[in-house]
Amino acid sequence: MPLLDIQALNLGFQSQSGFTQVVFDFNLSIKRGEIHALVGESGSGKSVTAMSIVRLLDSPPLKIISGKILWQGNDLVSADERDLRAIRGDRISVIFQEPMTSLNPLQNIEKQLCEMILLHQLCNRKQAAAMALHWLEKVGIRQVKDKLSALPHQLSGGERQRVMIAMALVNKPDLLIADEPTTALDVTVQAQILTLIKELQQESGMAVLFITHDLAVVKKMADRVSVMQRGKIVESACKAQLFDHPSHPYTQRLLAAEPSGEPYPVCSDEDTLSVDQLKVWFPIKQGVFSKTVAHFKAVDGISFSLRQGETLGIVGESGSGKSTLAKAVLQLIKSQGDIVFLGQSIQGLNHAKMRVQRRSMQVVFQDPYGSLSPRMSVGEIIGEGLEIHQWGDEQQREQRIVEVMAEVELDPAWRERYPNEFSGGQRQRIAIARALILRPKFIILDEPTSSLDRTIQIQIIELLRDLQKKYQLSYLFISHDLNVIRALSHKVLVMQAGKVVEAGDCRQIFNHPKEKYTQALLSVALS
DSSP: OOSEEEEEEEEEEEETTEEEEEEEEEEEEEOTTOEEEEEOOTTSSHHHHHHHHTTOSOTTTEEEEEEEEEETTEEGGGOOHHHHHHHBTTTEEEEOSOHHHHSOTTSOHHHHHHHHHHHHSSOOHHHHHHHHHHHHHHTTOSSHHHHTTOOGGGSOHHHHHHHHHHHHHTTOOSEEEEESTTTTSOHHHHHHHHHHHHHHHHHHOOEEEEEOSOHHHHHHHOSEEEEEETTEEEEEEEHHHHHHSOOSHHHHHHHHOOOOOOOOOOOOOOEEEEEEEEEEEEEEEETTTTEEEEEEEEEEEEEEEEETTOEEEEEEOTTSSHHHHHHHHTTSSOOEEEEEETTEEOTTOOHHHHHHHTTSEEEEOSOHHHHSOTTSOHHHHHHHHHHHTTOSOHHHHHHHHHHHHHHTTOOGGGGGSOGGGSOHHHHHHHHHHHHHTTOOSEEEEESTTTTSOHHHHHHHHHHHHHHHHHHTOEEEEEOSOHHHHHHHOSEEEEEETTEEEEEEEHHHHHHSOOSHHHHHHHHHHOO
């Protein structure tokens, strides 16, 4: 008997505009100890189906139209809430794609982990705390004892994802539903986490439903693969057969999708941005009087320049200081060192003067859903910058919104819709449109493609290339995906522990890396 057996499952959502079916006659079975990968484009129905297994989505709006979800022979569709609570987090655990929206922002990491342990295991709080510490170390959190008291927002994206993984694995479930579990992780930590999941699976006989858009991960992890398109399974086979002899055209297209090409040549010698000896040091305080005893050097003496129409790729492990560097450049956090933007030093400018500069500098974040207000329409989100900077009259603003939506290949007729009505790739286009609306000279792209599947990634890369050429934009591109970095960057800066390990021309770094750390990153990422 399969551990999990989903039979002819049909799902839909009820909204004000009517009922929409999103999953059609879905069939999937997982044996004990098997890793089954579910792949497909953003919006294909992967996560909706997976979350329906333990009924984690509100109903309504979700409706299970028909079908069965058999867990060890018992149908979870008809199970009551008490039975489901006993299964969730204990026998079936979930690693969510977006840890910031899944972790409690008001509780520290230790408390949240201990709560998960105490709910499902017979132990006292001291034993739970010891287990929490052990699992955080096991998933690769550095300086664990310092991180136990941290709130989620005080951790990097990769660290938050590792906390989520620890919470999911701490009770050693029979089935792990891993929904894009390594999306926010750099390549070295991703390899560690995948190895850890594989080891635990072999150790305990745990089954894994692995949802991902990363086919390289599927190739390393899966025993069996199911491919999903527009709510339907279009192909299901053992890993070797699917990769060597894909039968469905959609599967063939997914396997062929890989970021490629190079950025357009830089035509200008004029610097958009110049950074010299930039430092961001956070004080470490102890004692009753909060005396500063040391500093955490998040960014430690970094220098670089960025020409008009050029892309500088920033790579490094989670916690290496990439996002902190970006925030310092935008003057969102205090820093030391010189920052010259469009010929003017912006270090230490007051709010009013910095506001003028921000018309020419924008940012696109990693998580488009988290950065877009759910209470604003897409038109309002994109046009917000025009309102803030008092650009044009109402008619001119509306016209600019229509123009920029067309530029990022979004239908302007959709501007009255809300973010939850769009797929991940479409939401990222909305975020790019919002950044583009004021016609900036410089855009920081902080992991803008990490949550997107490969086919959508390629579209976004091509869009960013075309926009760069059209407007001679300068990009600071932060990513742990080195294939994407290579496809978009002219220069690369490799960071580790707040310092520059290696910097130079993109081709030179990829073809002839000098430093051992860079060589290790490349060997893991491109293997």
